[in-house]
Amino acid sequence: MTTATRGDARERYLETTVSVEQVVADAESLASESGLVIETDVAFWPSSCVVPDDAEEHRVEHIVMGDHGTTGSERMVLGSVAEMVVARSPVTVTVVRDDLD
Secondary structure, three states: OOOOOOEEEEHHHHHHHHHHHHHHHHHHHHHHOOOEEEEEEEEOHHHHHHHHHHHHHOOOOOOEEEEEOOOOOHHHOOOOHHHHHHHHHOOOEEEEEEEOO
C-alpha cells in the first residue's frame, strides 16, 4: 500500500485547482458568447455549508456543481457533498456527474 505524502496531496490539489479554473473559464466564455451574464465561484471545502449560504447571500438563481461519483462504503462514511448542497440550497441545483474515469 502506498502512503501519500503532504507533497503529493499539495500537487494533486494544485492540479485540480488548475483544471477547475480552466473549466470555469470555459463556461464563462461560452456564456458570454451566448449573451448570458454569469458569476462564478469555486469552493473546495466545506462546499456543503458554503454554497447554500453564499447562494442566499448573493441572491443566486441557480447552482451548477460537479459530483465525482463516490459510491459504496466511501460514500457511507463521507456522504455526498452534492447531495447535502441540494438538500440545503434555497435555489435549484444542477449536479453534473464526472463519468470520465
